[in-house]
Amino acid sequence: MEFVFCTNNEHKIQEVTQIMGSNFVFLKLKDVHFYDEIPEPFDTLSANAAIKANTVFFYCGKNCFAEDTGLFIDALLGEPGVYSARYAGEPVDSSKNIQKVMDKMLGCENRKAFFKTVISLVTQEGEWQFEGICHGSIAKQLSGKDGFGYDPIFIPDGYTQTFAEMDVTLKNNISHRKKAFDHFEYFLKHEYPNFIK
Ligand code: IMP
Numbered sequence: 001m002e003f004v005f006c007t008n009n010e011h012k013i014q015e016v017t018q019i020m021g022s023n024f025v026f027l028k029l030k031d032v033h034f035y036d037e038i039p040e041p042f043d044t045l046s047a048n049a050a051i052k053a054n055t056v057f058f059y060c061g062k063n064c065f066a067e068d069t070g071l072f073i074d075a076l077l078g079e080p081g082v083y084s085a086r087y088a089g090e091p092v093d094s095s096k097n098i099q100k101v102m103d104k105m106l107g108c109e110n111r112k113a114f115f116k117t118v119i120s121l122v123t124q125e126g127e128w129q130f131e132g133i134c135h136g137s138i139a140k141q142l143s144g145k146d147g148f149g150y151d152p153i154f155i156p157d158g159y160t161q162t163f164a165e166m167d168v169t170l171k172n173n174i175s176h177r178k179k180a181f182d183h184f185e186y187f188l189k190h191e192y193p194n195f196i197k
Helices: 010-020 045-060 094-104 168-174 176-191
Strands: 003-005 063-073 112-123 126-138 154-156
Touching (some): 010 168, 010 176, 045 112, 045 126, 063 176, 112 176, 126 176, 168 176
Parallel strands (some): 003 063
Antiparallel strands (some): 063 112, 126 154
16 A cells, blocks of 8 residues: 655655654655645645645545644744745745744744644545644744754754754654654554554
């Protein structure tokens, strides 16, 4: 049985490969000859994750999963949220996105924020979603070179380092993505026992 991970984001592919371990083998978009941009037109993570997985499912007919992630900052009333990727406009630029957050939060004492990931799974049998949240705070300056996206400014609760300063194994043990994929793995083990050994 084959499952396609519907993303063009190499960072996500690397993280999910490490989170799920070597017994979980999935196809990439190029393996099913899907080369288009996947749309993210909606204003919820859930709807965007669903359209990504459904778009590829209707294209290739294989079981598909996709994820959509956002950073939700209290003091910015939930921004950048579902618009995290294009917060500073097109083309997508993580440095500009971070700069926009830092500018808006200048002098802000409430630094609380959380990352949320929603995974959508689409198969012949149906459609399911799995969520993971990681609470933390927005640092007052950028630190670290690892990770991607907003990692240099996000400090998970219980730690003093940003995600970008952490060993990648630690990030992948506590992140929003890890929590969502734990639910996904539990579901697969029960519903598709041959898929994960
Ligand atoms: P999307 O899920 O691909 O739409 O990503 C939304 C935005 O959040 C992009 O700017 C990503 O770089 C960023 N993002 C997604 N996951 C993470 C993460 O684990 N850490 C930091 N930024 C992330």
